[in-house]
Amino acid sequence: MSETAKLTYGGAINAALARSLDQMPETLLFGEDVALPGGVFGVTRGLRKAYGERVFDTPISETAMLGAAVGAAIMGRRPIVEIMWADFMLVAFDQIVNQAANVRYVSEGRLSAPMTIRTQQGNAPGACAQHSQNLEALLLHVPGIRVAMPVQAQDAYDLTLSAVACDDPVVVIENRTLYAGAKAEVQIGGQIAPIGGHRLRRAGDDITVVTWGAITSSVEAAVDATGVSADVIEAVWLNPFDTEAVLASVRRTGRLLVVHEANLTGGFGAEVVARVTESGVPLKTPPKRVGAKDSRIPAAVQLAREVLPQTDEIAAALKAMTR
Amino acid sequence: MSETAKLTYGGAINAALARSLDQMPETLLFGEDVALPGGVFGVTRGLRKAYGERVFDTPISETAMLGAAVGAAIMGRRPIVEIMWADFMLVAFDQIVNQAANVRYVSEGRLSAPMTIRTQQGNAPGACAQHSQNLEALLLHVPGIRVAMPVQAQDAYDLTLSAVACDDPVVVIENRTLYAGAKAEVQIGGQIAPIGGHRLRRAGDDITVVTWGAITSSVEAAVDATGVSADVIEAVWLNPFDTEAVLASVRRTGRLLVVHEANLTGGFGAEVVARVTESGVPLKTPPKRVGAKDSRIPAAVQLAREVLPQTDEIAAALKAMTR
């Protein structure tokens, strides 16, 4: 039974976690500061109180946390583990890539690891190089791991539930700049959708823009400011990625722009461009990617702005490509 | 003063390391089993004896090893650290991505980390999923880290020396199936080249094939078997990547095939395709990538063969694209 509630992005995640804990007794929720303190961003507030010991705080031991998630998942629990910043995955990347990703495949399907890793990433003003990276591309090169990246409150709610219900490891990448944004109407309590799919944020005829993550709003702003008639496809699921939807759009528009906040070289934008160009869809103009300029991320706001993709750069690309 | 010697691939690396230790007193060489035992593949044999305490064995502590390399490099040493398998980087990926890569940039050039990480990767018959991955794409998405991938003995010698002499962190990715191969004439003792560049393995007019790593020999075999007139560009340096050379070739051939052993999705092949198609170079046929089919790697040889790219698949692509 579906109803609506006015929720922030963070609130929508909280609601999805509460529902998971409520309706899926095998769920566990843990991470640093998530239980008694309710999370450093307040996203897990109230859940310990409501659901008791299934929600707990952990030591600062990402390897143990992720390993524990793998082990608990193998045994039939449905752990939801928070890695406070995506950058911190890297101290424990083995447990994702060499462990979680292998469970189902190597066991020939005898075991599975229905675990969800919640994390958040990206730059926020003043964040240092070790707290600013966009790392989805690293995960997307790893078969066996699913990746979702919600931006709107409704998606934050829906994708979190789909991830928790998924019988394979899913990394849900959130964004801390969105947690406490404006409230939006969110449909809650509806059916949990299977993983996959995309969101069409703008519909148009002259260019296809594929994007994901918080920068989606810059893309929308650039489209609106330029008046370019663009399909804006937000890839809320990056694995599985909705290649068909992108191809169908490009077949119509004949142009492809991919925008992500992650570093350009080796970003997932390259994969999107490769899939589209390999398909042989005719293009009226060469495809283009906008991403962070190959660099570490400086703390200084005025420097970070030079490195990270900005709305005007996206707008310029839209105009140049559709001219 | 340059002379030649008959060396295996492993022997060439050993010679390069010996020369580094000999001529660069600030070098250190360490890793698991590298010193007294001479390395599990024998690549570092004799170096402890010849160079004493600068060559030493470490505990099974990749985080401490890589962190120690960062710290020693910052202080002016030139550490060469061996990570026995690229898969094992992942227990300590933080020290590469969040530490080594940041040193020069974040310190505004006041510090640098002239360290070399030697590792080896890829599948060999019977290797399990945790000892078979090709992980260069993960490193190539990280600005601040250089990546080399020698296949021929001469390159193993040359690139190792260029890496050690480089004032930034370099990961040299070797391949264990090559260590004990046939001996080849290797020019030793010549000038140490700066990092960068490519090798043209075959010259032709109808298609450009970009490849790297041990699979280069499958590409050569496929070109030779099909008789297709192909430029085969081996990207021995993946960062810096010789985009110009690739573009120049494709401008001439009008066709692009990229072949790597790594998993297709999110592999560096996508980046190559993206750079070429973004450049607007006219293509006579859509570009194509051949890589491992998105999968974990099974130990069973007959299964691994299904997943990993084979010569006949490359040959088929060459024929189909030039038909």
Place this chain on the structure above:
Amino acid sequence: MSQELADLHAMWRIRVLEETILRLRLDGDVVGSVHLENGQEAIAVGACRRLRKQDAVFSTYRGHGWALARGVPPEKILAELLYRRTGVNGGRGGSAHFSAPEYGFYGENSIVGAGAPIAVGAALAAKFDGSGRVALTVFGDGAMNQGGVTEAMNLAAAMDLPVVFVCENNKYSELTPINDMVRNPDLSARAHALGIPAVRIDGNDPAEVAAAVGLAVTTAEHGRGPTFIEAATRRITGHYIGDAQTYRPAGELEADEKNEPLVRLGQKLGEAQAQKAEQRARDEIAAATERALAAPLTDPSTAREHLYV
């Protein structure tokens, strides 16, 4: 059959299995890296006889014997190494990374130390699933220097989770002596420091191992959390096949071979009994090998199944 005879027989099963694998590897039937546990059989045998059906073992790449001791039929292990359809994972795991959950064997792990946190997770699940499961994870002396192992031990201690940490201290990590890699050769001290009860035992005596593991299981069952067992042993074979063991001081291997568990328990029980135990094991493994070799190779067309649901 006396417990000692049963132990000896169980150890012989492992030894013969490993010898068989060695032969298959040298003959080229098995390919790739293979890690044998000759000399260390008493730990798997002593430990597994105190584990219950609901318990879960997480081993390293050196895990054939643990799987066997846990009850996995030798035929299925051999078939796995031979990449047959009848292997526990149809050959996807191979020698170093197979699992057989239906026998309480949750898998080998080829990343040093990585099984420890996963075992802690299995114990965490037990806190909620009413299974009464105890998770046992085994790793080497060298693995103690992998940070994740300390993290796992601390997490288990902080949460009082039912885990048994077994450190097979065979004094070497691949080709490097542990004593060159640590200041304090008493590895159990690290567990103590985390507040975990820890014992150092003779890992070449299955009875001593069984006693220690039995106590650990009881401790875990009663909600009192993890135990750490440092079991001294020696591998009397190379780390991998082809390892010439030049790193061993003169005489060491000979001494180790005198003290190895099969020799020791065999001498205690007398030649007649020992030979009977050995022969039964040989017969069983020989039959299993034949069946494994006769099984069909896993169909290559299945290679891409089971990546996702």
Place this chain on the structure above:
Amino acid sequence: MSQELADLHAMWRIRVLEETILRLRLDGDVVGSVHLENGQEAIAVGACRRLRKQDAVFSTYRGHGWALARGVPPEKILAELLYRRTGVNGGRGGSAHFSAPEYGFYGENSIVGAGAPIAVGAALAAKFDGSGRVALTVFGDGAMNQGGVTEAMNLAAAMDLPVVFVCENNKYSELTPINDMVRNPDLSARAHALGIPAVRIDGNDPAEVAAAVGLAVTTAEHGRGPTFIEAATRRITGHYIGDAQTYRPAGELEADEKNEPLVRLGQKLGEAQAQKAEQRARDEIAAATERALAAPLTDPSTAREHLYV
């Protein structure tokens, strides 16, 4: 000036620097996450006065005070946080990740525990470069549960490297009490277990810290390797700015504020001396702040420099 008065003055410099940063942050001149070390100043001050020019400090994100105690001019620290050209890294490091090697301050680190292995590397370099360097790395109680810290300690112990491991045990990791995250609250036991001499000291007494660090430096200098110092302290401010500290039991903060190092040493030295020390610090930091604010912002066009040579 007596040592005690010098210590008090040095601690006041840190306190006023942190207060200034807080004000700048609340005013919006400084943006992003900022971690203050109010209450913990005695550790940086006591330690740094026993370090020599050639020594190297590796701190956490909570490192402003360590940089200052190491001799980095306050103006350069403030300018860094304000993203000015005169900042130690021109604003690329910011509050949580700056370095100033010319002052022996090799940087903050925003990855918990990651500085420890790097410090070990700096000590490793000292083994070969004739510098006589001792590397000091400081981290929190929570960082003890990050595996890399154990790895780093073991490597330093095994190789007898000149490292001082300082654990600032302020009893909390962000919002979580350390005692909920470990069984054994004596964190120094872990170092002991690795064969590292370890002491637990009052981290709110700069003299006690100096004595412990002095001994550690001597130990390291003489080739006897690392020392571990667990310094008990309390932060009397939030973990980050905006942290309401609701996780603290009633009365704790008040007690901590009575026992904080500036109050304690101030009372010992008397109001007159204490006020003089404070005032000098205030004057100095105020002047530094003015200069830092007056400096030009780093030119955005330099953003892409220094990625590679």
